[in-house]
Amino acid sequence: xxxxxxxxxxxxxxxxxxxxxxxxxxxxxxxxxxxxxxxxxxxxxxxxxxxxxxxxxxxxxxxxxxxxxxxxxxxxxxxxxxxxxxxxxxxxxxxxxxxxxxxxxxxxxxxxxxx
Amino acid sequence: xxxxxxxxxxxxxxxxxxxxxxxxxxxxxxxxxxxxxxxxxxxxxxxxxxxxxxxxxxxxxxxxxxxxxxxxxxxxxxxxxxxxxxxxxxxxxxxxxxxxxxxxxxxxxxxxxxxxxxxxxxxxxxxxxxxxxxxxxxxxxxxxxxxxxxxxxxxxxxxxxxxxxxxxxxxxxxxxxxxxxxxxxxxxxxxxxxxxxxxxxxxxxxxxxxxxxxxxxxxxxxxxxxxxxxxxxxxxxxxxxxxxxxxxxxxxxxxxxxxxxxxxxxxxxxxxxxxxxxxxxxxxxxxxxxxxxxxxxxxxxxxxxxxxxxxxxxxxxxxxxxxxxxxxxxxxxxxxxxxxxxxxxxxxxxxxxxxxxxxxxxxxxxxxxxxxxxxxxxxxxxxxxxxxxxxxxxxxxxxxxxxxxxxxxxxxxxxxxxxxxxxxxxxxxxxxxxxxxxxxxxxxxxxxxxxxxxxxxxxxxxxxxxxxxxxxxxxxxxxxxxxxxxxxxxxxxxxxxxxxxxxx
Numbered sequence: 001x002x003x004x005x006x007x008x009x010x011x012x013x014x015x016x017x018x019x020x021x022x023x024x025x026x027x028x029x030x031x032x033x034x035x036x037x038x039x040x041x042x043x044x045x046x047x048x049x050x051x052x053x054x055x056x057x058x059x060x061x062x063x064x065x066x067x068x069x070x071x072x073x074x075x076x077x078x079x080x081x082x083x084x085x086x087x088x089x090x091x092x093x094x095x096x097x098x099x100x101x102x103x104x105x106x107x108x109x110x111x112x113x114x115x
Numbered sequence: 116x117x118x119x120x121x122x123x124x125x126x127x128x129x130x131x132x133x134x135x136x137x138x139x140x141x142x143x144x145x146x147x148x149x150x151x152x153x154x155x156x157x158x159x160x161x162x163x164x165x166x167x168x169x170x171x172x173x174x175x176x177x178x179x180x181x182x183x184x185x186x187x188x189x190x191x192x193x194x195x196x197x198x199x200x201x202x203x204x205x206x207x208x209x210x211x212x213x214x215x216x217x218x219x220x221x222x223x224x225x226x227x228x229x230x231x232x233x234x235x236x237x238x239x240x241x242x243x244x245x246x247x248x249x250x251x252x253x254x255x256x257x258x259x260x261x262x263x264x265x266x267x268x269x270x271x272x273x274x275x276x277x278x279x280x281x282x283x284x285x286x287x288x289x290x291x292x293x294x295x296x297x298x299x300x301x302x303x304x305x306x307x308x309x310x311x312x313x314x315x316x317x318x319x320x321x322x323x324x325x326x327x328x329x330x331x332x333x334x335x336x337x338x339x340x341x342x343x344x345x346x347x348x349x350x351x352x353x354x355x356x357x358x359x360x361x362x363x364x365x366x367x368x369x370x371x372x373x374x375x376x377x378x379x380x381x382x383x384x385x386x387x388x389x390x391x392x393x394x395x396x397x398x399x400x401x402x403x404x405x406x407x408x409x410x411x412x413x414x415x416x417x418x419x420x421x422x423x424x425x426x427x428x429x430x431x432x433x434x435x436x437x438x439x440x441x442x443x444x445x446x447x448x449x450x451x452x453x454x455x456x457x458x459x460x461x462x463x464x465x466x467x468x469x470x471x472x473x474x475x476x477x478x479x480x481x482x483x484x485x486x487x488x489x490x491x492x493x494x495x496x497x498x499x500x501x502x503x504x505x506x507x508x509x510x511x512x513x514x515x516x517x518x519x520x521x522x523x524x525x526x527x528x529x530x531x532x533x534x535x536x537x538x539x540x541x542x543x544x545x546x547x548x549x550x551x552x553x554x555x556x557x558x559x560x561x562x563x564x565x566x567x568x569x570x571x572x573x574x575x576x577x578x579x580x581x582x583x584x585x586x587x588x589x590x591x592x593x594x595x596x597x598x599x600x601x602x603x604x605x606x607x608x609x610x611x612x613x614x615x616x617x618x619x
Contacts, residue, residue, distance in 0.1 A: 020279075028279060035286045049324030073296065076245055080289055082251045087285075090259055091278050098271040108590075110272040 005045040011036035025095045025105045032091065040077045047073025059112035119165060120174040120187045120240060122158035122198045126151065127233035134226040141220050145212055148225035152204040155232065159201040164195040167595070171602070171612035173242070181614050182306040188242035188613060191599035192442060195223065196239045196369055199449045202581070203361045208576035210457055211354035213567040214464070219264050227264070231257035231358070236367050242613055244259050244295065245302045247370060248288055255281050258363060261355050262347060273347030283407055284333035291326035297381070305613035308377050308606050317382055324379040324386050331374070337369025337427060338396040341420045345404060348419070349412035349469075353460025356412060358517070362452035365445060368426045372441065373541055376603040383433060391431035395522050398424030398529040405536045411459040411469040411544065414536055415452070418495065421529060422448050428522055429510050437513035438600035443593060444506040447585060449496050451503065454578035458488045460499035461571050462544060471540065476549030487543045487575050492541060494582045496534035502585035505593065 012034050019031030024045055045072050055068040131495065137143040138537030159477060166172055176185040180487050215224050234254025234398055259281075263274040295367075296302060296317070298319055299310045313318050315368050333340040344364070379386050397470075401421025408414045415606050429441025457467060462483055466474040478485045494501035497508075514523045584590050 020283075025275065028275075029163070032279065032282050032286075033218050035283065038295065039286045039289040043296070045291045046297030048297070072302075073293070073596070076292070076296070079249065082329050083249070084282075084285075086276075087252070087259075087282060088255060090256065094259075094263060094271065094274055094278060097266060098275060101266065101271055109293075110275060112163075 001049050001051075002045060005041065005049065009038050009045060012041065020077055021036045023107050025098070026109060028107065029088070029091055029095060033084075033088055036080070036088070041083075043073050043077055043080070116176045117172050117601060118340050119158070119162055120172050120189050120404060123162065123186075123201070123236040123240065124233055126155045126158055127229040127236065130154075131226045131229040134229065135223075138223070141217060144220060144225045148228065149205075149208045149212070151229060152201065152208045152232075154196075155236075156201040156205055159194070159198040162189060163191075165227035166191055166194045167598070171608060173612050176515070182301055182303045185246060186242035186303060186305075186613055187240050188609070190602050190605060190609060190612075191595070192369070192372065193239045193320040195364070195442065195446060195554050195595065195599060197236050199365075199446060200232060200235050200239070200362055202229070203358060203453050206457070206578055207354050207361075209570060210357070210574045211459070213570045214457075214460060215355045216351055216526065222264055224261070224264065227257050227261050228358070229475075231261065231362075235362050235366055239280065239369060242304050243302055244304055244307065245292055248285070248292060251288070251366070251370075252285065254363070254366065255285070258359065262359075264355075265352065267350070269350040273350035276343045277347040277431060280333060280340075284330050284340075287326060287333075291323060291330055294319075295323050303613065304373070304377055305610045308610055309614070311378055312381065314381070320379065321382055321385060324382075325373075327379070328371070328386075330388075330473050331367045331370040332393070333367075334364070335371060335423055335427075336364050337393050337423055338400050338418050338420075339395070341401070341423075343411060344420060345416045348416040349410065353456060353463060355414075355585055356416075356455035357453045360415065360456050361449045363421060364419055365426075365449060366597050368423060368445065370593060371427070372430050372438075372603065376438070377606050377609060380606070386432050387431050390427055391519065391522055394424045394427035394431050395525045396424075397421065397427065400526055400531040402529045402536065403595045406532060406539075409471050411462060411471065413469075414540060415455050415459060418533065418536070419452060421533065422452070422495075425507070425510060425526065426527070428526060429513065432510075432514050432517045432519055432522070433604075434513055434517055435597065435600050435604055436509060436516065436531065438603055439593065439596040440506060440509035440513050442596040442599045443509055445591065447494070447582070448508045449505045450578055450581050450585070451491050454575055454582070455488070455495065455572075456486065457575045458491060458577070461575065464571065471543035473550060474544050475547045476545075478545040480549070483572070487572075488545065489541065490579050492537040494586070496536075496537050497530050500586045500590070502582050502592075505586065505589040509593070509596075510518055520603065 016034030016038055019027045019034060048069060049087045050069040053066060053068040055071045057064050079097065134144055134147055172189045174187040175181055176187060205412050207399060231254055234250050234257055237250035238247055242251055259278055262277055263270055299307055301307055301310060336344040348359055398421050401424060405414045405417035405421060408417060425444050426441050429437040463469045474481060492505040497503040511523055511526055
């Protein structure tokens with residue numbers, strides 16, 4: 001399972017970076033989305049994958065009896081998903097507004113600030 | 116007493132909440148926006164005094180014990196940074212009373228400014244690496260909106276580059292946190308310091324160090340990850356550029372100093388030599404970029420890059436004196452850089468442009484402005500007896516003591532080039548005669564009332580006074596920097612403060 005997840009993470013990173021190297025702003029945004037998903041999945045994998053063991057202490061015990069899933073990486077991912085969702089929503093509005101103003105979605109034509 | 120620690124975060128948050136209630140009233144927003152920064156300044160001063168007297172302050176939020184809950188920590192470096200952030204907040208909020216147009220205030224400039232300050236102070240005060248990420252994001256989201264507020268073409272194009280690069284560095288930061296947690300099983304920085312000290316696999320630690328270097332290096336605009344900065348920092352209104360120039364890259368530098376003095380100190384042979392090379396290259400590329408530019412704010416933007424190199428240099432040399440030099444340099448740089456941007460903004464208000472070809476003759480028409488610029492520019496270039504001189508002197512002495520001669524030569528040469536590019540602004544904007552047939556297609560400057568004018572000048576004058584003051588009072592400021600550096604180089608103090616005596 002770890003191997004499969006590792007390959008998926010690698011694939012997501014590769015696809016994300018490939019998309020970001022395109023000239024279209026929309027593809028840049030898709031690339032960013034994939035990149036943040038790759039990071040989330042990386043945390044999930046790095047936290048250790050345990051099947052079907054909720055981190056709950058049974059009644060009358062002081063600590064869990066078997067190995068349980070670590071809840072912290074999932075809390076981290078939850079926070080990170082919320083943040084990246086907000087930022088991507090902002091970026092989407094930003095590129096739409098830029099498209100309206102500059103009338104292009106080609107990154108190579110966004111040169112007003114370099115002149 | 117340690118509840119004091121929450122104030123620099125809570126005050127901007129409260130101010131922002133109140134400001135949002137008065138969304139429709141510009142006058143109330145402006146007044147409260149400025150008052151909020153003054154309250155924050157008072158809290159920051161109290162915090163610095165308390166920490167200087169009692170040592171490192173720690174607050175476990177919600178009383179969860181240290182490695183499990185969220186921890187806020189204030190050591191001297193954090194307090195100095197929070198204080199500087201508040202001083203810049205006061206200066207910029209007063210400047211923006213007339214420096215920001217009403218349309219932007221109407222769209223929430225002041226609430227966003229306070230949100231930005233909350234993120235910045237949170238990043239300085241947190242003792243938990245994941246919370247550092249969260250505060251970074253709070254700060255970044257505010258800065259994204261501030262950067263694109265107004266929606267001019269240049270702003271939007273700059274914002275795309277800025278947003279993209281910062282998102283990439285955040286993704287790298289997040290991945291680094293994930294791997295770090297997998298390796299050590301903790302996120303509390305003090306706990307991490309203990310666990311990384313004798314970590315079994317040195318290679319993994321180095322990989323983590325490099326991931327953090329990339330993440331924070333992008334935010335701090337070090338070589339070769341700086342190119343988003345000159346592309347975006349000159350596009351928004353001056354008040355926004357000024358607070359960005361003063362604070363945002365410095366949060367990255369602060370994070371680098373924090374992780375490379377607390378967490379990744381086991382293999383300094385590798386990490387800190389790499390930092391030294393990066394520092395040198397950052398200085399050189401930044402100043403060469405500045406020399407090629409012909410617009411005030413673009414020159415200043417490239418200078419930020421160049422001076423990040425000096426701050427890294429102290430960290431890379433890694434002796435108490437060198438780190439003290441870094442801290443002193445940060446203090447000096449934040450004040451001077453914000454001020455130069457504000458002065459550049461006054462020039463732009465007067466001529467409607469910052470292009471050096473189209474302006475001139477300011478020495479005669481605005482002697483006070485010329486004097487303010489002259490003092491700040493000389494301070495930036497490191498001419499005695501101004502603050503920049505002592506900062507550079509300390510760094511260079513420390514590097515000589517550590518026998519790092521290459522970086523000394525680089526730093527001195529870059530200082531000369533800095534002086535050269537400052538002279539360029541001076542001779543073009545202030546010294547040469549005003550162009551006769553002022554270009555007609557440029558937007559004409561608006562005539563300012565006396566009150567508006569004094570509101571623009573007051574922050575610049577106060578900041579120049581601070582620069583000169585740091586130069587004259589170099590002794591006490593140096594003592595403070597040395598004390599901060601000693602705390603940084605003695606991570607046990609930090610670990611004891613957070614985890615208590617039983618650990619470490």
